[in-house]
Amino acid sequence: xxxxxxxxxxxxxxxxxxxxxxxxxxxxxxxxxxxxxxxxxxxxxxxxxxxxxxxxxxxxxxxxxxxxxxxxxxxxxxxxxxxxxxxxxxxxxxxxxxxxxxxxxxxxxx
Amino acid sequence: xxxxxxxxxxxxxxxxxxxxxxxxxxxxxxxxxxxxxxxxxxxxxxxxxxxxxxxxxxxxxxxxxxxxxxxxxxxxxxxxxxxxxxxxxxxxxxxxxxxxxxxxxxxxxxxxxx
Numbered sequence: 001x002x003x004x005x006x007x008x009x010x011x012x013x014x015x016x017x018x019x020x021x022x023x024x025x026x027x028x029x030x031x032x033x034x035x036x037x038x039x040x041x042x043x044x045x046x047x048x049x050x051x052x053x054x055x056x057x058x059x060x061x062x063x064x065x066x067x068x069x070x071x072x073x074x075x076x077x078x079x080x081x082x083x084x085x086x087x088x089x090x091x092x093x094x095x096x097x098x099x100x101x102x103x104x105x106x107x108x109x110x
Numbered sequence: 111x112x113x114x115x116x117x118x119x120x121x122x123x124x125x126x127x128x129x130x131x132x133x134x135x136x137x138x139x140x141x142x143x144x145x146x147x148x149x150x151x152x153x154x155x156x157x158x159x160x161x162x163x164x165x166x167x168x169x170x171x172x173x174x175x176x177x178x179x180x181x182x183x184x185x186x187x188x189x190x191x192x193x194x195x196x197x198x199x200x201x202x203x204x205x206x207x208x209x210x211x212x213x214x215x216x217x218x219x220x221x222x223x224x
Binding site: 042051099100 | 141143150151152153154155158160165166199201203210211212213214215216217218
């Protein structure tokens with residue numbers, strides 16, 4: 001099984017700041033990449049998907065993909081205390097199996 | 111509610127007992143996945159189905175685990191002779207072939223083996 005690496009954190013940012021979450025993956029053949037948000041005791045919730053190099057924006061969220069560097073990131077603008085959660089990076093392997101990183105804990109301080 | 115549904119939400123059992131969990135996917139989704147998640151870790155792939163066919167099973171999965179999706183709709187995951195190490199959140203997810211591979215998760219079943 002290929003690997004997906006994330007810094008476990010916690011990443012602490014003040015309210016209103018930009019939170020930057022990073023992820024690297026080992027499978028060069030991967031084509032689909034996802035960010036999930038998981039609140040404590042809850043299941044993962046899909047917040048972003050990205051398939052092509054570059055940036056993809058959705059509201060306060062921007063996903064960035066660089067396949068040459070095998071790097072995916074998630075930016076959260078105007079961070080709110082409600083954004084405090086664990087953010088999981090996931091990569092679709094050949095064979096339709098989604099592989100997850102261990103997640104980064106984000107804490108937004110009001 | 112048209113999301114992924116899992117039952118039960120919580121299960122407490124004694125070591126050595128068998129347990130069975132149920133997952134009802136989003137109705138038009140033809141792929142169904144089972145994952146396991148322990149504290150501080152990301153979800154770990156167990157197995158997945160496309161319609162009623164089980165297409166892949168993790169090599170980490172022991173023979174005590176079995177999953178079925180008999181009519182291509184709901185699925186069950188059975189764990190026989192449970193061990194304390196089986197304690198985890200068991201997550202079910204579904205997706206649609208041709209749907210940009212997006213997986214949507216149910217609320218999970220939290221298993222505690224005493």
